[in-house]
Amino acid sequence: MAGRPVSNNSIRPTLESVARMAEVSRQTVSNALNAPHLVRQDTLERVRSVIAQVGYRPHRGARALRTRRSQLLAVPVFPPVDPIGGVVLDTFLHALTTEAQRLDNRVLLFAAGDDGDEIRQYDELREDHNVDAFVLTGTHVGDARTAWLSERGAAFVTFGRPWGTVAHHGWVDVDGAAGTYEATSALIDRGHRRIAFLGWPAGSGVGDDRREGYLRACREASVATDGVQSAVLNELAAGRAAASELLDLAEPPTAFVCVADTLAIGLWTELTSRHLRPGQDVAVVGFDDTPTAAVIGLSSVAQPLQEAAAACLALLQQVLSQREPSPLPPDPVLLRPRLVLRDST
């Protein structure tokens, strides 16, 4: 049975102490760890056995000081706003943390208000904390943050496309249009010909993208879309009000595609108050596959957040592996979301 790490002196083993014990030099131990191919086989085994025996683990602070690499990833947290959809970012954060751990990295959190504040944080995190890279979320039109980071040659990826500009950096995103296209198509396949879209006001990137998928599916199937599109803020009450209006039409929709679960659930409350049963009387599909959707049986388009997080880290590894800030960014990753069908469809 392999020996468990022996706590010899309560004093933490260092490269030096391991070296003495294995009767080699510091650097050989270091090589055994970081560049094993430079070490002769028998020496390697001897060193490794001592390392295992004393339970040596390199001190990351010391390493960071020398290499200027901290193995730290900075990620922002936001004040909770959206009661339903907020969980998306939380899930992403959790996935990112897990993935980072797998790659022997860690996530350093920071809180920021506006973009300017966030940029100030970047500066501090880079300069003082030696953070290797950043993951940005919530990219928007005219994003000042990416420009700032690019100028300084900082490594970063965004979860979200660089809306409206050419990408000078790596990014990962979910193909929202593909998601709503699939959702809408599924409704059409089930015979619906009057399909409404509960969306956000134009100009939001994400919202426009998701609406596009709905429109394309309808166009291809020659389903009319006039008068059955709403554009409201991402709030339960707003969703409910918009839904109410659509249901009052002379020819009300038989199905709804929603830009987000938050709006879908707003619609849901309106339906139940009208004694309309979701799924039987009116079909509904949301977006984001929040836990709430799962609980109430709402069909929804699920973002592959785990994969998105993994992709972000893969891109970062790619960027970080290059010595100097590369002029051309890595290929962006666009992930396909998955339609989760439940009782509401």
Next chain:
Amino acid sequence: MAGRPVSNNSIRPTLESVARMAEVSRQTVSNALNAPHLVRQDTLERVRSVIAQVGYRPHRGARALRTRRSQLLAVPVFPPVDPIGGVVLDTFLHALTTEAQRLDNRVLLFAAGDDGDEIRQYDELREDHNVDAFVLTGTHVGDARTAWLSERGAAFVTFGRPWGTVAHHGWVDVDGAAGTYEATSALIDRGHRRIAFLGWPAGSGVGDDRREGYLRACREASVATDGVQSAVLNELAAGRAAASELLDLAEPPTAFVCVADTLAIGLWTELTSRHLRPGQDVAVVGFDDTPTAAVIGLSSVAQPLQEAAAACLALLQQVLSQREPSPLPPDPVLLRPRLVLRDST
């Protein structure tokens, strides 16, 4: 006179470079920063002006290597489970991050499954990452984590009482009983004499505590509690089912106190499906004041999460300021929650 205008572009200023420029030694600059009282007034000013001029900021990695203090706080993240109540921990995490930043610290995230896994993470975070302290959430009966940390003299606080044992460590918690007591009393004041409690199964610490407040308020007002108490898992569906049962009683409750918003909302769905209007036909009070509660107009008991986070950091500062692990922990902090009355009461 000052030396020639050194164009130290692009290269980060260090103690050494600042020292040269101010014509003093490294250590004097260090003292100017960390122990100004050791430096003569005029020297201090000279040094400070150079620091400001070149924008010097100490390198935290180097400092950490020497002082064995990283200014880092490790906090766990959990996979999102509770769609409604999960936001509580998120809010707490955000508050913690903000507070930590104010105190020139940062939050390092880690993901863990079970307690054993979490303990393995502690080890790594302490030994390899030099993390100064931990904040634990979700304390439970027979918690293995606190014992492990205490044994090793690690600095930590828990957000949540050490249920069932004597505290060997600092903790911050919210007085759940006080919250449900206040909620129940408010219902009694409004004339309710048949008040149900939607709670969790016994043995959960938090759940028992909150139930206790309800029981005390009823006892003091001679309101009966037999047959109107449920104990179910923290899920919407479970809450709804339990509520349904209670509403079917010969003499159904006119008011509900719920151990969590999740159950309250489960009850809510049952009410609306029975055409009972919350607030008018049946009074409801939840717990946690989640955004969902705010949206639908559900009265709820709000935890002061911002203050809780601040209190956690205050306790940690206290613990960390002592040279050696103190035998007696700092005074625990028990915060009073706040009853937020809305339409449902």
Next chain:
DNA sequence: CCTAACGATTTGATCGTTCAAATCTACGCT
């Protein structure tokens, strides 16, 4: 036989800071 080349290993310097101890200066006191 000499030397070049290569693989394996060691040595010295360095990252930027703080700790611990040494030095220097000025001043008051006998």
Next chain:
DNA sequence: AGCGTAGATTTGAACGATCAAATCGTTAGG
């Protein structure tokens, strides 16, 4: 003058790792 002392400042040595260059031992080539 000599001495002790406190305050201000400097010096050398860590902290624990990696980088860059030097060294050593072997082997192959001419």
